[in-house]
Amino acid sequence: MSTATHSHGEGHGAHYPRLYINRLGFWLFLFSESMLFAGLLASRFYLRGLSRPEELSQSLGLGITVILLVSSLTAYLSETAISHGDRPAFLRYTLYTMVLGAIFLGGVAFEWTAAFQHFPPSSPFGTVFFAMTGMHAFHVLSGIFLLGLVYYNGRRGAYGPEDAWPPEAVVKYWHFVDVVWVFFYAALYLVA
Amino acid sequence: MNRDGVIVAILWVVMTAIGEWIALTARFMPMVGAEEAAVIDEAFTLLLVLAVPVATLVLAFFFYSILRFRAKDGEETQEGPPVRGNNALAILWVLGSLILAVYIVFNPGLKGIRELEASKGQEELVIQIEGVQWHWNVSYPDYDLSYERALQIALPVDTRVRFDITSQDVLHSVWVPAFRMKMDAVPGRVTTLYVTPTEVGDFSVDPNLRVQCAELCGTGHPLMRMDVRVLEPEEFQEWIQEAKEMVMGSGMEGMDMSGQEMSGEMSGDMSGEKSGESSSDSQ
Amino acid sequence: MKPVFKGILWAVLGAILGIALLVVIRLAFGLPAWKAGPAVAMGYLFGLSGWLLGVGVWDYWALGWLGRPNKQYTTTGWRRYFDFDTDHKVIGIQYGVLLVILFLIAGLLAMVVRYELMRPGRDLLNSAEYNNMMSLHGTTMVFVAVATIMGAFGNYLVPIMIGADDMAYPRLNALSFWFVPPVGFLLLGAALAGGYDTGWTGYTPLATVTRMGAMFYNLAFLTIGFSSILGSINIITTVITMRAPGLTWGRLPIFVWSILGTAALSMLFTQFVGLAMLMTVLDRVAGFSFFDPSRGGNPILYQHVFWFYSHPAVYVMILPAFGIALEIISHFARKPLFAYKWAVAGMLGVVVMSAIVWAHHMFTAGLEEKLAIPFMISTELISVPTGMVFLAALGTLWHGKLNLKTPMLFALAVIFNFLIGGITGVFLSDVPVDMHLQDTYFVVAHFHYTIVGGGIFGLFAGIYYWFPKMTGRMYNEKLGKLHFWWMFIGFNLTFLPMFWLGINGMNRRIADYMPQLGGLNMWVSMAAFFLGASFIVFVYNMVVSWVRGEQAAANPWGARTLEWLIPSPPPLHNFPTEPQVVDDPYGYGVPGSVHARLAAAPSPAPASD
């Protein structure tokens, strides 16, 4: 007690359960992040109006969007699994989610190689295209990293019905990133 | 209570009277060189007139309270009356400031904008100004005259002039203090500014008759100035002729400033600075 | 100290790694190995990550993620202030001291600026150097003004004032502080990389083509932005969830309300300045074309994105100062805060409205036609909620028993100065008048009256007010008053004439001006030196009093909020027992009224988990 550190760090004396506090802070974080994406979205329309180039591969865009949406489903299943204490299912679905996320990233990377030909970052549409997909891909990547952490710890016996916050948070983040993509997909592939 | 209130009220009236007297008689603005300047000065004065009673109201209460209600020695631990607020007063305050705020939207605000826009589309002369790090290029398309590194421009008096402003590189801004008008020069687009000069004169008469770059554009920013010469129409025609001859004859890019020197160190200051590192930066 | 050294070491390694990675990638793509822009960006990104990992993220988070026990630093004494310490009081002081030092440095830069402007023509600096000094002064000061009150007083006091033991996320709190030293490093680095001449606003396209120092500015703004987002989420969560029993929203000290409003602003808008900076960096190092019109970009976009944050940011600077001023005015007038609910409503109104006024900085920027009018209207309406704070201040003073101690003097000066700053803001919000005044010294005067006259005077009010609580020692009241009068007079003598300068044709950000303005500029410079000298009194007073000032009582002011119920300085866990809040903190004049009770017998210290 006499040392200068608070042991596990997190403060006490709260009048809400720790889980509530965590959830609140996390929602605020997501809210705050959504402003970043809103800013990108607004910039896209400010600069390019409703125009978009023909060269975008519609089928690829639709494909990776579907994949990402499916990954949201598997993420949801993994969260429910751990909250019911079903560790194998939790691990399985987490893994699926990561794989689907990786496929999505692969799709984006593939799209990029084509995009470099038709509208490089220095071109009017390329600027917003690469900035938006890049920012989003960065979030997917960090989501995969976090899922990996959760997976790693889950394999080593962490989490359970009473202690499901880290998986829950990661899955929420994953859903958030997916929802953002829905907007970005519409703004990049569907407008006009 | 009442006594305090009465004193503050008197104080307010007195301070307001003094303030309004200053607001209405003192001349804060420099030379009025254009119709637009008169509009803007009027707006400024009106805002001043309206600001005075607001400021004096706050200050009367403020200073009176500080002088009158300060705790004397030994009174430090005494406490004031437990007044927690007064909703009627608060509503009055909010309504008052709301009415004032809405009023100024209309009166100097929208009214002034309308007056400034009155000459829109009725220009009798167009002057194109292009900002470059760090000088201006000017052309008079009506007269087939254009020159670079300009050190002066001329305008005929009482003529509606439209400036078409743009930039080659970074942001600049065309500001003539005597006209009170300012507009940024934005690369990739043309912005416009309307002025109707009303006073004949030039930089040597009043230094506010100058184009001053008013948007930070790098090292040469303070020196991006041009003399503004407001001339009688005939003189203006002569000026155009002379200018044409100078531009064509000598091949000179710039034109002399008439009768005063603008800081001469410009070239020394800016040498080798242009655009910084970006050029060396791109592979 | 260990984490700091570790952080530095890891930062250097990270920077090397980042640059090496870049070189490898570039070679792989067949590009020349070296390019300065991307190298700075990558080096910084990896260096920053290294710094954060080294300073605490590795020990406090990563080890836990990897299934190993988190390390704990167990430093005591002054070394705590150089550690990754999670105690909100330590973090508050870390913020405070670091930012006051930055403030003094930036103030000295202002002295250089004023020295140059004493006479027309250029004597000390050439134009490029002047622009560097001016930009560094503005940027550093803005960082100070945005971060100090929330970072220092917000961290130190909010948990105590709501009766909590710490913030909701102490580790995150420490992390948000450790983002700040890299900002100082970047500002220094900018100077070494040739400086930058874009002002604190960093407008493109200038910012993309000018010296490399401008990118340091971009990165610095990004970094401090991260820090304030994390900090604000923490504060909001703390205030919502960790208030002591009985501390209802209607009883919350006004200072806590102001910090809450500030945090909401930071949380919602800081993204945008990050975005603006990011887009600039992308334009510069990766060949994007957000702002290059020759390739389809638009420089005006930068201004929209930048001001969408930076206008709310000016309220980030002023709201906490209002909070401090009202808090102090109530306790030193020994009267309840007048029209408390209206003051809170005013602050929240400002939070909401500040989202819709940003383009008043762009009236002359070639804004889209007709867009100026709605922004003029919203800007003029924002005076109304701001004015409610004045109502609260004046109503509280009326018939009070004013103790004109140093904190109170500073608090009163906030009201006086901001009145001038605010009203001149209304002048600028009028589109026709702004046609003339935009980018002149009128604006410079306006914002020094608001930021310095409001924000910085509020900061000093807070420093004097809470100095006894934070250090356990009293400052010297005589010197405090001397500092106040000296600073107050110097401030007004310096900045009042600037209004006139601006009106009469002096534009900002120039090393050289029209000769006929020479006399007044000389006056302003002299006054500025006078003003600057007042801070020597301040520094002397603080240092000497901290080292050997008189011991401070728990409650030297007879104030009522929770921090004054516990000893000075507060013990490690703030409260021996959980406080019970029974009424609002402003019950002056009501016999027997109290804000909160601490149970008499401290129960055994609660296990800290």
Ligand code: HEA
């Ligand atoms: C703490 C910082 C702060 C604060 C609080 C404010 C507050 C305000 N500011 Fe200021 N401003 C800056 C900091 C600040 N500003 C900075 C840094 C810049 C320059 C940026 C740059 O370019 O570098 C700037 C620039 C700036 C501009 C752009 C100028 C230009 O470049 O052309 C404008 C224009 O509208 C403006 C307006 C206002 C208004 C209307 C308020 C209002 O919020 C003020 C409201 C307060 C009052 C009006 C007084 C009290 C009210 C009453 C007593 C009630 C009754 C009054 C009425 C109804 C009128 N400010």
Ligand code: HEA
């Ligand atoms: C918090 C904000 C803040 C503060 C406190 C100040 C403080 C001061 N500012 Fe600044 N200023 C800005 C924010 C601020 N400024 C901004 C945002 C800009 C715009 C930049 C831009 O255009 O981009 C600006 C621009 C600006 C200009 C215009 C430059 C230009 O446009 O060309 C000027 C000119 O006079 C100026 C002057 C001053 C002065 C004299 C002070 C004085 O108050 C300073 C007082 C002096 C000190 C604080 C130093 C004292 C220290 C000592 C004496 C040392 C003692 C220390 C020890 C013993 C260790 N400032």
Ligand code: CUA
């Ligand atoms: Cu051109 Cu400033």
Ligand SMILES: [Cu+2]
């Ligand atoms: Cu603003």
